[in-house]
Amino acid sequence: MDAFYSDNITNALKNDPPGEWMPYIPEDCIRLSSGFPAPSLVPVKQLKESIGQLLDVEQDLPLHYLGTPKMDELKQQIIERLDQREMKFTMDEVLVTAGACQAIDLIARIFVDEETVVAVESPTYMEALEIYKNYTDRFIEIPMDEDGLQTERFAKLLADRKSKGLPLPQLLYTIPTFQNPTGTTLTEERRRHLLELADTYDFLIIEDDAYGELFFHDQPKTLKAWDKANRVLYVGSFSKVIAPGLRIGWVSATKEIIEKLFWFKKDLDHPFAQAVMSNYLRQYPLNKRLSLIQESYKEKCSLMKDALADYMPDSVSWYVPRGGYFVWVKLPGEDTSELLEQATKKGVSFLPGKHFFLDERDGREWLRLSFSYEDSTAIVEGVKKLSEVVCNR
Known part of the structure; x- marks a missing residue:
């Protein structure tokens, strides 16, 4: 029975390897990949x-x-x-x-x-x-x-x-x-x-x-x-x-x-x-909380957009969000999956665009950045690190 389960689990993992869509991210990376609420904004108390x-x-x-x-x-x-x-x-x-x-x-x-x-x-x-x-x-x-x-x-x-x-x-x-x-x-x-x-x-x-x-x-x-x-x-x-x-x-x-x-x-x-x-x-009235987090994410989004404009090459473009967590970035001619390995070594992570398409080839030039999770200093530093990787390719 143990062999039966072991063989079937092994075969299942071959077909769908764990973590394939969510790449490994070193602990010391600036996580512009994380679509999570900011830790400081989770109402723990x-x-x-x-x-x-x-x-x-x-x-x-x-x-x-x-x-x-x-x-x-x-x-x-x-x-x-x-x-x-x-x-x-x-x-x-x-x-x-x-x-x-x-x-x-x-x-x-x-x-x-x-x-x-x-x-x-x-x-x-x-x-x-x-x-x-x-x-x-x-x-x-x-x-x-x-x-x-x-x-x-x-x-x-x-x-x-x-x-x-x-x-x-x-x-x-x-x-x-x-x-x-x-x-x-x-x-x-x-x-x-x-x-x-x-x-x-x-x-x-x-x-x-x-x-x-x-x-x-x-x-x-x-x-x-x-x-x-x-x-x-x-x-x-x-x-x-x-x-x-x-x-x-x-x-x-x-x-x-x-x-x-x-x-x-x-x-x-x-x-x-x-x-x-x-x-x-x-x-705790929800409207009061929403005002707090909306203002925080608005500020962090603005910092990310400014950092992209300051550090990225002119060939790079992105959509400007009116809310939410994310900025969608296009790097013409790049394969962002290959770029990710270099970026994480540099100390910053993102999500390659291929994970958001049925045909992964359609997302080759795109990546998703999240401004929700990291603090303001890390957002700017993360974009700067990523820009250095892009400019050096």
């Missing part, structure tokens, strides 16, 4: 107080399978926040999940099989690609530019497929606001166009809004807020604005869809984490 108060009041309840009434309270808090952003939902139309990724996976379970065609942005969030590839290998890729998903290109692609009798997508996965990895934001005109295309060609839209609260100036209106035909399944998360380790996300959709998602989710709840989050939100 407040969460500690919330946990202590929760256990003092509720004792063992949050530690049981069934959890506490605070799980429903958390759902209500999410609904109230969505209402402030012009999205109206009832308790039957929201499912709390273990982060946004569980929400995406649950949606894939009920809507995607090997015959399903899924439309995705190109590039897009690497984890979402991995989830969908577990269910289907039939994809339509829509190119991105500085204004997000190119809806005109998508419209032509859909019309062409229909005229040729090719299968149309049943789902579109999109991150329209402060996208990962590009940092781009879909314009209002394109948002409206995308919803029109969904009506015309009869597909659903999964709107991943993980970064939507991290705006630097004005907050864009979500696709879901424009949605009049229940085409949009809205996915949100507290990971980027409070603490990713609590794994609190959600999906908002029609009651019928939520019931199906709930059936697949079954008892895979995190009662303690949900109760902690609810208690935290009760004590």
